[in-house]
Amino acid sequence: MTAIIHCSFKGLNHVSLLLRLPAFNRHRSSYFSPLLRPPFSSASFSSSSPPQTQSSLGSEVGTIMEVFKAAWRPSVAERIAIRADQKSYTYTQLLSSACNISRLLSGTDIEVNNKGAGGHGNLGGARIGIVAKPSAEFVAGVLGTWLGGGVAVPLALSHPETELLHVMNDSDISFVLSTEDYSESMQSVATRCAAQFSLIPPVSNTFSSSNTTDESQIGEIDENPALIIYTSGTTGKPKGVVHTHKSISAQVKMLADAWEYTTNDQFLHCLPLHHVHGLFNALLAPLYAGASVEFMPKFSVRSIWQRWRESYPINGTKADDAITVFTGIDTRLSSNGSRATSCICPAARQLRLMMCGSSALPQPVMHEWETITGHCLLERYGMTEFVMAISNPLKGARKAGTVGKPFPGVQVRIAEDKNGGGTTGEGELCVKSPSLFKEYWKLPQVTKESFTDDGFFKTGDACRVDEDGYYVILGRTSADIMKVGGYKLSALEIESVLLQHPDIAECCVFGLPDKDYGEAVSAIVVLDSEQKRKLEESNSAFSLEYLCNWAKDKLAPYKLPTRLMVWDSLPRNAMGKVNKKELKRQLGNEK
């Protein structure tokens, strides 16, 4: 049996991929993912022949199609979608490969472990684990999973086997897709989870359109799950956050609109793909906009700066494949990175947009970055559960220490603490957005408890609004908000000040139990390597007294740290975040 699969990325010119799919639609209707839904009229397609109009799908077009209508641009099909390992892949090649993967999955007798996800397509909502290095194959794996009716579960490359097993067992993964480099370990993990395993076929450089006799049906799949992302576990055991095709569509459109992603953009991508920042901001939204994404295999300060320099070799010139957008500035890039490479600032200056988020951007880092690169970083706020909700503007004032204002279509509310009198303007941030997740996987009670009665998601982050209506994130109530002698303090605010000290390269502030004050402001600092060497040479130590003497003009007395630890590094996860809850637990127990 054969089927026509109508595929469309935003801007991919009326494409139907024609494939022979054994038994594809014998029992079930086929479907389209949000990034692969057909345009208003779809057309037969081959790489060599022009599209022909076909309008049989119009009546089934839903909200997703509105997204594509608004986002429509012609002639993206042969543009570069992905660059990786010195190879380029067009949108057509990527989609062709996704269709192959869908066929591969559909042709396999997948036993859907615990259907729970809500079934559609051949895979009926089966969870497909994807463990692949950042590559065209990873993208094709996700799209192919959606095309076949599965739920993609991107798995962390950095996770030790026990954590991988937890996530795979928890999400009842039926099938693991992997690239060669992880083949051996993943095969054994898959076996232990009773899941099938396959290597993702390499995305080919040629497109073949073959054999078409039958047209598949399109079901309305918007509310069906598409993706499960596991939280990083900084506030407890990792939970599976279920996103639907509809929430993904809403989000990619929101981001592409707000930050004006276009077909002219080229993204340098060096973030993990099992986390929303790397997956949505730097991959799915750019692809939705018809942009190119270049994967850098590993986060490397030197290589990132080098790539910018190649993009703009001499001030005023621009390479064809010049990077235009970068998201993911963190302290590694701004401190040792920029100092070591400040001579190449003119190149960095010419990028269209530089963004950061996922954790607080300390003001000293923002200012230093602006001095060196000329970029006022765009900081935004997001969370696995709703992806991105609040952002500083693309055009207009970006305010240091704030995350800007809610995106159009996003509602936010601050739930003030009634016990605190409810007059401070500070409280828990609650979010309602079309990009909100559907549920925590297999945790109905936790899901219920994390929403207000009128459908706002309770973020667990403390927040206030400044005089210009910009939102200021004060931190996680569970880890960043300290209660010291009756005062409620934000660890993020104190960190931002401590980072201004010339000797401090990194720091982390949190409360440890204190019998007199409830909690004690405790700081771990990592010293700048040069300063550390000087201190060692002069046989002196970086003391609490010295730090507080310096900080007393900048912080109120009750905000000054009363405990100090000088460490060689901070324990960070793949996203560069410190798990404060775990640190508090360990250090609290040591006392």
Ligand SMILES: Nc1ncnc2c1ncn2[C@@H]1O[C@H](COP(=O)(O)OP(=O)(O)OP(=O)(O)O)[C@@H](O)[C@H]1O
């Ligand atoms: N711009 C920002 N400023 C301050 N904090 C931020 C910012 N962006 C994100 N965050 C923090 O990151 C959190 C969301 O991150 P994510 O969804 O990855 O969860 P996590 O904290 O890493 O893991 P877990 O949900 O398991 O605790 C937010 O709730 C907020 O505390």
